[in-house]
Every structure is written in C-alpha cells, then in structure tokens.
Amino acid sequence: MKRIGIDVGGTNTDAVLIDGTRVLGSVKTPTTADVMAGVRQAIRDLGAAAPLEGIDAVMIGTTHFTNAVVERARLERVAAIRIALPAARSLPPTVDWPDDLRAAVDPLSVMVAGGHEYDGRELVPLDRAAIRDAASRIRDAGITSVGITALFSPLTAACEEEAADLVRAVIPGARITLSHTLGRIGLLERENVTLLNAALQSLGLRTVAAFEEALAASGIAAPFFLTQNDGTVVLAALAAANPVHSFASGPTNSMRGAAFLSGRDGAMVVDVGGTTSDVGSLVHGFPREANNVVSIGGVRTLFRMPDLLPMALGGGTIIDPATGAIGPRSVGYRITEKALVFGGDTLTATDIAVAAGRVEIGDRDRVRHLDPAFVAAMLARIAGTVEEGVDRMKTSGTATELVAVGGGAFLIPDRLEGVSEVVRVAHAGVANALGAAMAQISGEVDQIFADLSRDAALAEAQAMAERRAVEAGAEPASLKVIEVEDIPIAYLPGGARRVRARVVGDVRERGAVAV
Incomplete structure (x- = not known):
C-alpha cells in the first residue's frame, strides 16, 4: 500500500511517502500558526519530492488535542453526571483540576444515586428520575457534551449505559462519553479523562473536517486515519469521538518509527524534537504502556497512555551564554529565525552541536566565536540529561540499546553511561511521520x-x-x-x-x- 504519513509537531510538520516498507520521499517543514496551512505545505513539498499517485491511505498525528488542554483553549463546556451517591459525595467532579482549566470547561456537575460495589453488587438502585432531571438542566443550559461516570463501571457498565439512554431521550443530539470505555478502576482519574474527552469532542470534529479539507485541497482522495497513544491508527471519523486517545501520539509515532527503521522491537528510544525530548521503551515493537497515573495539563488520568519521560531538551532549546543554563525555554518553530547559525540572536542547542561539528546546519561561521571549552561543557551537560532520562526509564541495571530519532537526534552522543549502543538510523529526522505511515x-x-x-x-x-x-x-x-x-x-x-x-x-x- 502507498501511504502518506504526517506528524504535526510543535516545531516541525513532517511528511513521508511509503510504498510497503520503501520510503519514496520525506520532507520536514516548520509548523505554522495555521496548522492546516502547514499540512498543505508539507504535502506540496512531499509532492515535489515524489509523485503522489495511487495513495491508499493517509495517516496523521497531531498535537491539537494535547495543546488545547495545555493552553486551556478551544474546549467545550461539558456536563458531568456522576452515578455514585450516597458514596463519593465529598469530592465533586473536577475537584482536583487546576482552576484555570476548570474555568475553561465550566462544568455543570450533577451527582445521583446508583453505581456498584467493588464486588459487582449494586450499591443502591439507579435514580432514574434524578438523571432525567439532570438531563433537563443540561439541555436548558445549552450543553450538548456529557460525561457519565458510575462507581466501579469497569466491573459492570449497566448504570452508565442506562443513564446514557435516559439522557439521549431528553437531549437527542447529545455527545456522550461513558467512562468505562476509556478509563480504569479509580473513580476520579476515570472521571477526569471522561470529562476531558467530552470537552474535546467538538474540537475533534472540527479537526477531522479541517484535515479532510486540507487533503482535498491537495488533490488527495484517500481514507485518512489519526494516530493514537498506543502506536496504532483509527479511522478519523472514529477518532473524533475519543480525542484523548491521540494525546501522546507524536512521541508514540516516533517510537514506532524507531522500531521500523532500526529493526529493534525491544530497545530504548529517545525522540529529540525541537522543543522537548521523550524517552520510552519498546516492547514487542510498541511503546511500553504506563500502568500508573498520567498527568495531562495538570489533570490526573488513568487510561491507555505510553510510558514516556519528557525532558526539556530539543534542537531549539535556549542556552544562556552567561550562565550555561540549558532550557527549559525553546525557540520552537522559530529556530530558523532565532538560532545563531541561521542569522538569529539566540544561542540554542543546535548552535552548540554545529559548533562541535556534530551536524552541518546553517552557517557554521556564525558560531566559531564560541569557546570550545564552553561548547564541550554544554555537550557534557546534555549527555548527562539524556543518561539520567534513560536510567529512570530502564527496568534493569544492564546496559541497553538506545535508538536516537527526531530532528534533534544529533544532540545524542555516541557513547552514554548505561547504554550499550546508540543506534543511528536513516530517516531519523522523520521517524514520527514514518511511524504514522506504517x-x-x-x-x-x-x-x-x-x-x-x-x-x-x-x-x-x-x-x-x-x-x-x-x-x-x-x-x-x-x-x-x-x-x-x-x-x-x-x-x-x-x-x-x-x-x-x-x-x-x-x-x-x-x-x-x-x-
């Protein structure tokens, strides 16, 4: 199958064309403020590198949904129905959310009687009248996105499913997220991810429609898929219903791309982007799954997420020339304007790598004034950061292989403490788009x-x-x-x-x- 893989990152938008396992073309373009314009540009550039004919599918990874939560923007007002009374009364929905995120979602929260015990027995009968009343209040408030969470619903979903039917009878067009379809045991964490999903569903629909328009404007008529947290894809129309499943798709795509390019299915991976790096572990060629609480935009969640360690290190990471402080700020997608090697006025990690001769980017003459001792010290600190990240993610004390991918992979040295081999691969800079494509x-x-x-x-x-x-x-x-x-x-x-x-x-x- 001929496929296009696109990964929209915070710094770059990458695109590749593959036929089976052959890479026919790849491009990397700066992410634009108008994301869809950047996608169209990436497709145009890809078309200049290889003919876009007979495309069977397009796979897209996007940071849209994570960014919306982090930025507290483009979120829809939601209603939260918790079926748990008389238990779980003391901690209302969104009780542990940051104040600004709670204000952005502005939830209408209702708690009703029902739910089950930990052994599957009914806690108390479901209060159907209270749910009908809640549905009327939700309708009158003009809210159409509803999250329903019942006590121990992963054991039996009967209460959530019946409540959804009752809500739909009052609000026929309601978009309803049921917690048992997303989360695990743990009421607050499961409810949190349910409400985040509900708040993002309208954005999911708009995003899918915008991608469809961008592909149509590029002359591509093929089904398209969105990548997910577990290294797989799903039809875009289905992904719009559960946008939370795409939260960590970017680094997950890179890990799948690293497995594809290196032939390893059990190594560590470091994905170095323009702003951050992520360290993870491959198990059977897929990212190791997190079995603990994962914080998204300051909200505790417990659902299907990769086990990743983010680090404030990337090609655009800002370095203070006076103190030698590295990050956490980055010039991001403005690296081609701000980095010294591109004629800018900001010292970045890329400038250090160019000065050290690790990579040929931009104009090296613009960094020849840097003191070699300072450059060596910065490289050593970068290496120490990576070593610490790998050590924290390892599950044993033995040395492990480390596959280096991402546009900033040149920052990873060939020798690291606790690493048996740093594996370099072709097309490392677009591993994320390759992971999406395959x-x-x-x-x-x-x-x-x-x-x-x-x-x-x-x-x-x-x-x-x-x-x-x-x-x-x-x-x-x-x-x-x-x-x-x-x-x-x-x-x-x-x-x-x-x-x-x-x-x-x-x-x-x-x-x-x-x-």
Whole structure:
C-alpha cells in the first residue's frame, strides 16, 4: 500500500511517502500558526519530492488535542453526571483540576444515586428520575457534551449505559462519553479523562473536517486515519469521538518509527524534537504502556497512555551564554529565525552541536566565536540529561540499546553511561511521520470477566479485541495478538478475573469487505 504519513509537531510538520516498507520521499517543514496551512505545505513539498499517485491511505498525528488542554483553549463546556451517591459525595467532579482549566470547561456537575460495589453488587438502585432531571438542566443550559461516570463501571457498565439512554431521550443530539470505555478502576482519574474527552469532542470534529479539507485541497482522495497513544491508527471519523486517545501520539509515532527503521522491537528510544525530548521503551515493537497515573495539563488520568519521560531538551532549546543554563525555554518553530547559525540572536542547542561539528546546519561561521571549552561543557551537560532520562526509564541495571530519532537526534552522543549502543538510523529526522505511515490498527479489551473458566475468559477477550479491530478498519486475515494477560480477582465472586487483550492488524484496503 502507498501511504502518506504526517506528524504535526510543535516545531516541525513532517511528511513521508511509503510504498510497503520503501520510503519514496520525506520532507520536514516548520509548523505554522495555521496548522492546516502547514499540512498543505508539507504535502506540496512531499509532492515535489515524489509523485503522489495511487495513495491508499493517509495517516496523521497531531498535537491539537494535547495543546488545547495545555493552553486551556478551544474546549467545550461539558456536563458531568456522576452515578455514585450516597458514596463519593465529598469530592465533586473536577475537584482536583487546576482552576484555570476548570474555568475553561465550566462544568455543570450533577451527582445521583446508583453505581456498584467493588464486588459487582449494586450499591443502591439507579435514580432514574434524578438523571432525567439532570438531563433537563443540561439541555436548558445549552450543553450538548456529557460525561457519565458510575462507581466501579469497569466491573459492570449497566448504570452508565442506562443513564446514557435516559439522557439521549431528553437531549437527542447529545455527545456522550461513558467512562468505562476509556478509563480504569479509580473513580476520579476515570472521571477526569471522561470529562476531558467530552470537552474535546467538538474540537475533534472540527479537526477531522479541517484535515479532510486540507487533503482535498491537495488533490488527495484517500481514507485518512489519526494516530493514537498506543502506536496504532483509527479511522478519523472514529477518532473524533475519543480525542484523548491521540494525546501522546507524536512521541508514540516516533517510537514506532524507531522500531521500523532500526529493526529493534525491544530497545530504548529517545525522540529529540525541537522543543522537548521523550524517552520510552519498546516492547514487542510498541511503546511500553504506563500502568500508573498520567498527568495531562495538570489533570490526573488513568487510561491507555505510553510510558514516556519528557525532558526539556530539543534542537531549539535556549542556552544562556552567561550562565550555561540549558532550557527549559525553546525557540520552537522559530529556530530558523532565532538560532545563531541561521542569522538569529539566540544561542540554542543546535548552535552548540554545529559548533562541535556534530551536524552541518546553517552557517557554521556564525558560531566559531564560541569557546570550545564552553561548547564541550554544554555537550557534557546534555549527555548527562539524556543518561539520567534513560536510567529512570530502564527496568534493569544492564546496559541497553538506545535508538536516537527526531530532528534533534544529533544532540545524542555516541557513547552514554548505561547504554550499550546508540543506534543511528536513516530517516531519523522523520521517524514520527514514518511511524504514522506504517501504523496498524488495534483492538483492545480491558475488562472483568466472571462465571467463565480462564481459557473461556481469555478467548472471549481476544474475540472482542478482534471484533473491535475489524470495526476500526483492520484486515481480518492480518490480525495478530500482541498482548494477553489476566489477573484473578479474589474478592469478586464467580472466579472473576481482569483480562487485557490487544490485537493489531493491517489497514484494510479500499474496497475490501470486512468479514
């Protein structure tokens, strides 16, 4: 299949064209204030490098949704319905959110009776009248995006699903996010990600429509997908319903690209961008998943996210020539204006690398005045930062391979403490776009099963994951199981166990029929 992969980062927008595993062309362009204009420019530049004919699919990774949360912008007002009374009354929805983010979302919060105990028993009967009343209040307030969270809904989703039906009866056009479809055990964290998703859904719809227009204006008529946190893609129309699944897609794309380019499926990866670097670990060729709380814009969440360590180090990182302080500020996408080697007036990490002869970018004569001892000291501090990041992400004391990718990969030295080999790859600067272009489609289940034998529970979870992958656009014959695990839950009746199953498959070709 011929595919275009596009990754919209904070500093650069990268685009690649691949045919199977062959890279036909790649470009890197500065990200513009008007993101879609930058995407169109990247496609034009890619078309100049290789003919864009017979494109089967376009895969796009974007920071739109993460940026919206961080910037407290473009968020929709939401309603929060928590089904948990008489428990969980003392901590209302968004209680732990930063004040400015809560003000941006301005939630209308309602708590009603219902939910389940930790062992699956009904806590109290669902208060249907209270939900109908809440729906009327939400409708009268002009709110159309609703997040519903019930106590222990990952054990049984009955309360959330019935509440959604009741809300739709009052607000037919409501966009409803159910917490059990996103989060895990942990009421506040699951509710948090549910409400973030609800606040982003309208932006998701606008973003998908804008990408469609950008592709159409570029003369590309092919289905397009958005990349997700787990290193896979999903049809854009489906991704718009769950924008939180694209929060960390940028560094995840880079990790998948690193696996693709290096042939490694179990190494560490450092992705050095223009503003930040991310260190992560590959497991079976996919990013290791975080099993703890992940903070998004100051909000605690617990859902499917890669285990990454961000560092304030990138090609545009600002260095103070007087004190030698490195970062955390960066010139970002203005590096071609601000860095010394491009005629600017700001000393950056890229200038240090050029002065040291690690990379040929811009005009080296503009940094020849830098003291070699100062340059060496800065390189040593950069190396120390990377060594510390790798050490924090390792799960053992043995040395590990480290694949260096990203536009600023030249900042990574060839020798690092605790690293057996720094692996350099071709096309490292556009590994993120390559990761998007070659991504597969996944189906995942993380659910409690009871009254089934272990084998039956595992088989049922795998079958559910496969169905979800096919529904998302995967070719049934290509499905492959990459993860199955189960944990017996002694405090639940019926031999209950939590089962996680994940499968991946190739993108179904246009015209193919799912079976």
